[in-house]
Amino acid sequence: MSDFSFKILATDNKARCGEISTPRGKIRTPAFMPVGTAATVKAMYPEQVRGTGADVLLGNTYHLMLRPGAERVERLGGLHKFMDWKYPILTDSGGFQVMSLANLRKLDENGVTFRSHIDGVAHELTPERSIDIQIKLDSDIIMQLDECIKLPAPKEEIKRAMELSLRWAERSKNAFNSDMAKSKGRSLFGIVQGGDDANLRLLSAKGLADIGFHGYSIGGLAVGEPQEVMFKVLEETIPALPHDKPHYLMGVGKPDDILGGIERGIDMFDCVHPTRAGRHGRVYTRLGSINLKNSRHKDDIRPLDEQSNNENCTRFSRAYLHHLVKSQEILGAMILSQINLAYYAELTAGARDAIVKGKFEEFAATTRENWEKGDLPPL
Amino acid sequence: MSDFSFKILATDNKARCGEISTPRGKIRTPAFMPVGTAATVKAMYPEQVRGTGADVLLGNTYHLMLRPGAERVERLGGLHKFMDWKYPILTDSGGFQVMSLANLRKLDENGVTFRSHIDGVAHELTPERSIDIQIKLDSDIIMQLDECIKLPAPKEEIKRAMELSLRWAERSKNAFNSDMAKSKGRSLFGIVQGGDDANLRLLSAKGLADIGFHGYSIGGLAVGEPQEVMFKVLEETIPALPHDKPHYLMGVGKPDDILGGIERGIDMFDCVHPTRAGRHGRVYTRLGSINLKNSRHKDDIRPLDEQSNNENCTRFSRAYLHHLVKSQEILGAMILSQINLAYYAELTAGARDAIVKGKFEEFAATTRENWEKGDLPPL
Numbered sequence: 001m002s003d004f005s006f007k008i009l010a011t012d013n014k015a016r017c018g019e020i021s022t023p024r025g026k027i028r029t030p031a032f033m034p035v036g037t038a039a040t041v042k043a044m045y046p047e048q049v050r051g052t053g054a055d056v057l058l059g060n061t062y063h064l065m066l067r068p069g070a071e072r073v074e075r076l077g078g079l080h081k082f083m084d085w086k087y088p089i090l091t092d093s094g095g096f097q098v099m100s101l102a103n104l105r106k107l108d109e110n111g112v113t114f115r116s117h118i119d120g121v122a123h124e125l126t127p128e129r130s131i132d133i134q135i136k137l138d139s140d141i142i143m144q145l146d147e148c149i150k151l152p153a154p155k156e157e158i159k160r161a162m163e164l165s166l167r168w169a170e171r172s173k174n175a176f177n178s179d180m181a182k183s184k185g186r187s188l189f190g191i192v193q194g195g196d197d198a199n200l201r202l203l204s205a206k207g208l209a210d211i212g213f214h215g216y217s218i219g220g221l222a223v224g225e226p227q228e229v230m231f232k233v234l235e236e237t238i239p240a241l242p243h244d245k246p247h248y249l250m251g252v253g254k255p256d257d258i259l260g261g262i263e264r265g266i267d268m269f270d271c272v273h274p275t276r277a278g279r280h281g282r283v284y285t286r287l288g289s290i291n292l293k294n295s296r297h298k299d300d301i302r303p304l305d306e307q308s309n310n311e312n313c314t315r316f317s318r319a320y321l322h323h324l325v326k327s328q329e330i331l332g333a334m335i336l337s338q339i340n341l342a343y344y345a346e347l348t349a350g351a352r353d354a355i356v357k358g359k360f361e362e363f364a365a366t367t368r369e370n371w372e373k374g375d376l377p378p379l
Numbered sequence: 380m381s382d383f384s385f386k387i388l389a390t391d392n393k394a395r396c397g398e399i400s401t402p403r404g405k406i407r408t409p410a411f412m413p414v415g416t417a418a419t420v421k422a423m424y425p426e427q428v429r430g431t432g433a434d435v436l437l438g439n440t441y442h443l444m445l446r447p448g449a450e451r452v453e454r455l456g457g458l459h460k461f462m463d464w465k466y467p468i469l470t471d472s473g474g475f476q477v478m479s480l481a482n483l484r485k486l487d488e489n490g491v492t493f494r495s496h497i498d499g500v501a502h503e504l505t506p507e508r509s510i511d512i513q514i515k516l517d518s519d520i521i522m523q524l525d526e527c528i529k530l531p532a533p534k535e536e537i538k539r540a541m542e543l544s545l546r547w548a549e550r551s552k553n554a555f556n557s558d559m560a561k562s563k564g565r566s567l568f569g570i571v572q573g574g575d576d577a578n579l580r581l582l583s584a585k586g587l588a589d590i591g592f593h594g595y596s597i598g599g600l601a602v603g604e605p606q607e608v609m610f611k612v613l614e615e616t617i618p619a620l621p622h623d624k625p626h627y628l629m630g631v632g633k634p635d636d637i638l639g640g641i642e643r644g645i646d647m648f649d650c651v652h653p654t655r656a657g658r659h660g661r662v663y664t665r666l667g668s669i670n671l672k673n674s675r676h677k678d679d680i681r682p683l684d685e686q687s688n689n690e691n692c693t694r695f696s697r698a699y700l701h702h703l704v705k706s707q708e709i710l711g712a713m714i715l716s717q718i719n720l721a722y723y724a725e726l727t728a729g730a731r732d733a734i735v736k737g738k739f740e741e742f743a744a745t746t747r748e749n750w751e752k753g754d755l756p757p758l
Contacts, residue, residue: 038702038706038708039699039702039703040703040708040709040710042708042709042710043709043710043713044710045710045713067702067705067706068677068698068702072677072678072698075678076678076680076696076698076699077680082696082698082699082702083699084694084695084699298447298451299451299454299455301455301456315463316463317455317461319447319451319455319461320418320455320461320462320463323417323418323446323447323461324418324419326446327417327446329417329419329421330419330421330422330709330712330713331419331421331422331423331424333709334422334424334709334713
């Protein structure tokens with residue numbers, strides 16, 4: 001039925017190195033997925049994104065359903081053709097952005113109604129409609145609609161949202177299965193909710209495993225809680241997920257979140273952080289992170305990282321990058337987005353290699369040490 | 380003393396095909412020079428600019444003296460190194476932007492004082508300081524400081540500004556010559572002023588020729604006057620310029636201005652239009668010009684130009700470009716800036732080829748016909 005498959009190539013303690021197969025190509029895990037919100041990874045050509053080492057992109061159902069619209073993308077040949085990206089695309093369900101961006105939203109058992117933040121037009125998103133949209137976008141990896149709440153939150157509220165998400169998981173699976181022809185080759189991921197409550201997380205994970213999905217996402221994290229809470233939830237939740245399926249930590253994060261997630265058994269990540277931070281002057285390399293807006297860089301003739309394989313890290317001085325950022329030049333956003341995505345890809349590639357060699361712990365220690373000591377001090 | 384030279388390879392009526400040699404490379408003329416205002420051609424990597432066919436960039440003295448500052452650029456190794464562009468750079472004198480952008484400007488015989496539009500800091504620009512700044516930027520082709528006024532204007536006012544510019548031309552030449560070591564390999568262009576008055580233009584051209592420059596710019600056009608006035612001024616002015624030196628029409632223009640300028644004997648052009656218009660959704664190709672913001676493109680699956688050698692014209696649908704423009708995505712600015720600069724380069728390359736073959740008139744007619752009939756109609 002499905003051309004989707006996942007195999008684990010190596011494990012090292014809880015860390016896993018694997019490979020997801022899809023009809024549009026392989027995804028090496030642990031994988032970081034750049035976010036292409038509105039059918040573009042901001043400030044980058046698709047081949048530049050690919051060039052950073054990305055195997056898969058994330059597309060946002062909420063943004064795309066509002067503009068240009070799912071039916072339009074379908075008529076135009078699907079999201080891959082629309083944006084000229086030939087490789088796998090994972091789409092979220094739209095639920096997260098409805099909660100964070102849309103106006104006048106009303107949630108009930110059936111789904112959620114809301115008004116577009118762009119033009120105020122009313123829309124409805126149900127588990128079935130979300131699957132429908134994601135198929136129209138021609139997504140390779142589809143997410144169930146869930147309800148994601150901010151932390152901290154009262155236990156009742158977390159429980160209610162988790163149980164609703166579980167019922168929506170079942171409806172999503174039914175919708176996905178209802179048209180085998182359209183679903184062929186695609187995969188559907190369930191989403192674990194339950195906030196910071198270990199028991200609710202376990203109930204959610206078990207409920208999803210009983211329904212059965214191609215992969216399991218962990219949602220409702222990186223929504224305001226401290227990193228230690230997030231890591232604790234991962235430690236409590238991941239053992240309850242089917243071992244032989246991909247584990248995807250949604251919306252995470254900074255490099256040290258990624259490293260900590262891999263350490264705890266996560267296979268997939270996505271986050272706007274590397275591109276958004278890049279547009280605002282923050283850069284990540286193996287030597288740590290600096291904000292290029294800071295005036296201490298204005299006379300610094302050194303490149304970001306002389307030893308880097310990434311030309312953008314070697315060809316431009318920090319003074320030039322500072323100038324671009326201060327002048328709000330588009331080229332600054334282009335360069336820093338590229339550098340950040342390339343570093344995220346380097347980080348996950350390094351992790352994969354280390355896991356295969358059974359040396360993940362050393363890799364993580366060395367990586368953190370390089371970040372700490374950094375070679376990005378003031379002049 | 381100077382490594383600057385210009386030779387005319389062919390003429391066809393008044394149109395000329397030539398080659399400027401500089402220590403940093405050749406400039407094939409007629410040439411369009413993309414504008415890299417603040418040490419970047421907006422929304423493009425330097426190699427992408429080069430890839431469109433650009434032999435030379437223009438840098439803005441006004442912007443660069445304010446940020447990052449001429450002395451800083453000098454300390455950092457000059458503008459070419461700063462922005463990683465190895466080829467020739469022409470800089471303007473700063474005068475035009477002082478008049479159009481700066482605050483509290485005060486002009487007298489000595490020069491102009493003003494406050495930065497960025498931070499309000501007071502600056503002074505004199506003919507000597509402008510040369511000094513342009514040398515510190517490591518410019519290859521330097522412009523004299525002039526006073527450029529808007530049209531229409533009273534004849535007295537035009538005359539006063541022209542005569543002042545002529546006195547500043549002489550001071551600029553002296554400043555340029557005063558340090559042979561620093562000026563070596565560079566060239567200095569005088570700027571013809573005189574508004575729409577044929578007599579004043581002739582006096583200006585003659586005065587400049589008497590002083591003697593490596594090239595002659597025509598300033599004070601494209602400042603509000605109709606195209607026919609601009610063309611008339613060119614027809615009256617160009618015969619008075621030294622034939623064997625480059626003729627540069629400053630700040631011009633749209634493709635039909637370029638074509639008309641070449642027809643009348645212009646060798647060099649610069650304008651922010653292709654990149655600025657691109658950032659706002661307007662695209663130029665051999666098939667004419669369209670505004671991609673227009674909603675008639677939203678379902679148009681056709682690429683901009685199927686027959687183009689420019690991948691950006693063939694790989695993306697008009698619907699996708701419309702979507703990027705409407706969503707104010709940076710990628711839209713990147714793609715349309717590239718397409719527009721590539722078309723400007725294609726236009727000047729076509730003109731050069733036609734002049735060499737003695738077929739410029741046919742080339743101009745065919746080019747205009749293609750623009751008119753266009754292949755960019757609504758669906």
